[in-house]
Amino acid sequence: MTDSSGYDYDPKTDTVRVGRHDLARLLLQFRTELEANAGPDDRWRHMHDYDLSFERLADAVDSGNKPGTEPDMWMRCKRTPAYEWPDLAPYRNGQGSGTHPARIGKYGTHYVLYSSPSGRSLCGIIFMNSEAKKTTGAPTCTACVRELELMCAIPAPEESPAP
Incomplete structure (x- = not known):
């Protein structure tokens, strides 16, 4: 439902509708900036705090893919120094x-x-x-x-x- 300001926002569910293409572009730009500007002491923690929200947004973009398609890796954390992965067995051995x-x-x-x-x-x-x-x-x-x-x-x- 478009509100009076022209934005696609539903106040009953506090939901904002955004085009899949626009959301994917924002996620890609975020990951690019993060990797370009991360220092040794400010790594992004996968599946922690804000990353949970970014993964959910990437899931929303992926939901428009064909069934059985793997997640789009461009929008996900990578094995680079910019990211800190959980120190759990499944993440360690891949x-x-x-x-x-x-x-x-x-x-x-x-x-x-x-x-x-x-x-x-x-x-x-x-x-x-x-x-x-x-x-x-x-x-x-x-x-x-x-x-x-x-x-x-x-x-x-x-x-x-x-x-």
């Missing part, structure tokens, strides 16, 4: 090992990592292990599915040689 599909209470199904006494889903939900029940098949959480696809598509960082 193949998603250690993740399992599970139902987490009322939050649906996710890819999860277990530790003691709590675990974490790839989309960021922290839970007590007793809340998660292993399942089969792909989870319903699109962010978890995307994270696993990213881990498999983006090469893992090379290990530093031992001193």
